[in-house]
Amino acid sequence: MSGEPEIAVPARAMGDPARARMLSALLGERALSSGELGRIARLSPSSTSEHLHVLAEAGLVLVDNQGRHRFYRLANSDVARAIESLQAIAPLARISSLRQHRASREMREARTCYDHLAGDLGLRLTDLLHQGGIIDELVVGSVGQAPEPFPDDHIVRALGLREPDGSRRPWTRGCLDWTGRRPHAAGQVGAQVLAAFRTNGWITPRPDTRAVQLTATGEHLLQELES
Amino acid sequence: MSGEPEIAVPARAMGDPARARMLSALLGERALSSGELGRIARLSPSSTSEHLHVLAEAGLVLVDNQGRHRFYRLANSDVARAIESLQAIAPLARISSLRQHRASREMREARTCYDHLAGDLGLRLTDLLHQGGIIDELVVGSVGQAPEPFPDDHIVRALGLREPDGSRRPWTRGCLDWTGRRPHAAGQVGAQVLAAFRTNGWITPRPDTRAVQLTATGEHLLQELES
DNA sequence: GAATCGTTTCGGGATGGCCCGAACTATGCA
DNA sequence: TGCATAGTTCGGGCCATCCCGAAACGATTC
DSSP states (O other): OEEEEOTHHHHHHHTSHHHHHHHHHHTTSSOEEHHHHHHHHTOOHHHHHHHHHHHHHTTSEEEEEETTEEEEEESOHHHHHHHHHHHTTSOEEEOOSHHHHHHHHHHHHOEEETTEEEHHHHHHHHHHHHHTTSSOOOOBTOEEOOOSSOOOSHHHHHHTOOOOOSSSSOSEEEEOOSSSSSOEEEHHHHHHHHHHHHHTTSEEEOTTSSBEEEOHHHHHHHHHHHO | OEEEEOTHHHHHHHOSHHHHHHHHHHTTSSOEEHHHHHHHHTOOHHHHHHHHHHHHHTTSEEEEEETTEEEEEESOHHHHHHHHHHHTTSOEEEOOSHHHHHHHHHHHHOEEETTEEEHHHHHHHHHHHHHTTSSOOOOBTOEEOOOSSOOOSHHHHHHTOOOOOSSSSOSEEEEOOSSSSSOEEEHHHHHHHHHHHHHTTSEEEOTTSSBEEEOHHHHHHHHHHHO
């Protein structure tokens, strides 16, 4: 027999600035090593290790051992969802240094959000998908169906989109994070688009951050699709 | 210029067991006084006051002064959403005492969840609304439209449901909390149903908790609608 | 096997949070 | 005016957490 959920457990784990930075970095989907996370959180290796232990204990992250590295990732999409929902009510950090200013600009331009793209790039793609009839109008938190029959037009071919995979996962989901004030496309279609951008080299990762850079090829493709 | 949201701020505020209990109680929508919250969290008045100060500072709760009472409530529905999403990843409390056991059973049977009903009662109502064609099938986090034209059948009249009020708020939203493993109806329709249950005396509040009790009248109504 | 690299564990110091009782303020009521 | 009630502020004790450097550990490399 068990009672109510103890939200203090995950909340406490997320409630330290260093651990919050780590989690925010891990929202960028790919697994990060203890060392990378330590650099992101600006901590000594020993402190980093302790914080990661706390996160694992609270069930927020999982570890993959690979050689002498240990790669950490968010435990599941519910954790990602919880972090997003906290971002919606969290105050925005004050920016003091020039370095932070640049990092903030890069995040606004384009970044990954768990397994899809966000920032200005995410919004451009959302508009494109909507104009192309591949997704419905998005409302925050809403889920949408794929069009029937599945189109085979220019946009679909250019991005290499495939039909939904039949899993329970919704085709689109409106995901709001703190820039833009408009939801961007998450869900299966969002994941497909991010995968396409990665494998085709339309974006390149930036070091130690979820921000990504749109390459010249990527920008060309977008402009061509938007015209 | 401002940077990323600092999720550590709300998370830290929620990350104390006493404050978490208060927030969980406030999920029951109605505002609670400092004294009531102190009893719920089992704290001295002075500690209660400090904790509430922390919650207010983090923007999670708002205060209404009424005479010598101070009534606290969740700041907005985003906060409620964040608490719900943490409940989805939080471990369930172990139950030791008989008293906790009874409280847990009462919560499972029927409780309020921000501004709608949850627990077994919430699920019964969700099924009823679905069978009556008033809401679509629910998926967690999904939003649904009201039927057009708005029906005027037995269920609608019995519950006194009105058409959507034209606000942005979705007609239905699938809200999952920890019992039942199935989403129950939130959104405008959920709020209307709770209001009807309250004003018609189909439920009565239980002291110091979000749990409510279905009255004999309420049970009669439900059985009649379900037949 | 020795050196190296990434990571964890341990010890210890500083800090801050949590708790309470006592004193204080503000409201309501007689 | 005086007293009771609701709530906050203050002071102080205690404990958990957060940080780091030193040392240990395990895997890879030479």
